[in-house]
Amino acid sequence: MSSDSNVKRTKLDPFGTSIIENYENLYGKEFGIQPFKPFLPKISNPAQSMRRGVIFGHRNFENVLKAMNEKKEFAVMSGIKPSGEFHLGTLMTACEVIYFQQQGGIAFYCIADVEAYEDNNLSFDESEKIALSNVTDLLTLGFDPKHGYIYRQSKEEHVKNLAIIFGRGVTLATMKAIYGERHMGLYLSALIQAGDILLPQLKEFGGPKPTVVPVGIDQDPHLRLTRDLAFKFRKKYKFISPSSTYHKLIKALDGSPKMSKRNPLSYFTLEETPEIIEKKISRAFTGGRPSEKEQRKFGANPDICPIYDLYLYQFYEKDEDVIKLRNEECMSGNLLCGECKLRLIKIVLKFVKNHQRKRLRNIDYAREILSIA
Numbered sequence: 001m002s003s004d005s006n007v008k009r010t011k012l013d014p015f016g017t018s019i020i021e022n023y024e025n026l027y028g029k030e031f032g033i034q035p036f037k038p039f040l041p042k043i044s045n046p047a048q049s050m051r052r053g054v055i056f057g058h059r060n061f062e063n064v065l066k067a068m069n070e071k072k073e074f075a076v077m078s079g080i081k082p083s084g085e086f087h088l089g090t091l092m093t094a095c096e097v098i099y100f101q102q103q104g105g106i107a108f109y110c111i112a113d114v115e116a117y118e119d120n121n122l123s124f125d126e127s128e129k130i131a132l133s134n135v136t137d138l139l140t141l142g143f144d145p146k147h148g149y150i151y152r153q154s155k156e157e158h159v160k161n162l163a164i165i166f167g168r169g170v171t172l173a174t175m176k177a178i179y180g181e182r183h184m185g186l187y188l189s190a191l192i193q194a195g196d197i198l199l200p201q202l203k204e205f206g207g208p209k210p211t212v213v214p215v216g217i218d219q220d221p222h223l224r225l226t227r228d229l230a231f232k233f234r235k236k237y238k239f240i241s242p243s244s245t246y247h248k249l250i251k252a253l254d255g256s257p258k259m260s261k262r263n264p265l266s267y268f269t270l271e272e273t274p275e276i277i278e279k280k281i282s283r284a285f286t287g288g289r290p291s292e293k294e295q296r297k298f299g300a301n302p303d304i305c306p307i308y309d310l311y312l313y314q315f316y317e318k319d320e321d322v323i324k325l326r327n328e329e330c331m332s333g334n335l336l337c338g339e340c341k342l343r344l345i346k347i348v349l350k351f352v353k354n355h356q357r358k359r360l361r362n363i364d365y366a367r368e369i370l371s372i373a
């Protein structure tokens with residue numbers, strides 16, 4: 001297949017299945033995403049995901065980098081749809097928000113319960129319970145509420161008001177062009193997400209400022225819509241067009257392109273028991289060969305392997321260890337997939353047990369933040 005037809009097959013869909021055969025196809029005119037790598041020498045303390053190329057693209061990140069380097073005000077904004085516990089995908093976004101907060105950004109973290117209702121038909125009562133767990137995880141990972149704002153879409157009047165106002169700035173044809181044919185509730189939830197992204201720039205939250213939205217690449221349609229709305233409403237609100245960084249989607253344990261809350265076998269959560277996590281990793285798809293003999297001779301393929309992604313995206317702290325795994329162990333056939341999984345299970349269980357122990361201290365604080373009696 002030609003690279004042209006690969007570009008045509010590429011699809012970014014925040015409400016469904018995205019198709020990305022080659023991340024480089026997203027650079028350039030059609031998708032308008034720029035490579036992130038050139039920024040690396042200009043960032044004094046790049047995050048692990050930046051150094052390893054997991055964050056691979058951006059829109060207008062230079063605005064935020066300038067503010068970071070000049071110690072000027074900027075914001076970071078992202079969130080979670082409370083339709084399930086934290087898994088590796090949502091963990092990655094949370095870590096990116098915390099990273100920018102630690103670099104001096106005012107952090108906004110949205111619990112997208114309107115989207116959970118519109119996309120997953122989850123009642124607000126149901127999503128409240130999940131939100132409590134999500135916020136507990138966020139605090140345990142290091143989010144500092146003293147320099148940030150955690151809120152639920154359904155309770156945040158400014159966000160809902162912005163969505164109403166933005167409704168005049170977009171036609172049905174535009175929504176269809178960006179999101180495809182959807183029910184009206186999803187279009188409404190997209191307008192609310194535009195409100196989320198621009199909330200840090202309202203005068204009640206300190207006024208216009210560079211804002212970075214770190215997300216998985218499948219969320220880019222929301223950025224396209226919001227940047228367009230920021231331009232249309234710039235006279236009234238003086239919005240600065242929001243910036244974004246994009247991480248690659250972590251492969252699901254069954255080898256499919258993305259972990260999905262709709263398929264519990266495609267991921268493990270931070271709340272699952274060690275036995276379940278161990279079982280899920282043991283049964284995961286790998287890039288190994290059909291026999292030990294072939295693997296020793298030809299090596300395995302880390303590029304299709306979710307186990308490799310887990311090391312790369314999260315569980316190996318040192319970059320050298322990732323390089324060694326890839327080149328000297330996996331691709332050279334020196335390591336078999338069973339051994340590789342056992343090693344990962346040990347690291348993951350240590351992380352999860354530690355996280356579960358620490359999160360007990362944060363449940364009451366999360367309840368207070370969400371005003372849950």
Ligand code: SF4
Nearest residue numbers: 287300305330337340
């Ligand atoms: S050796 Fe490890 S990284 Fe390589 S394919 Fe097997 S499980 Fe994946």
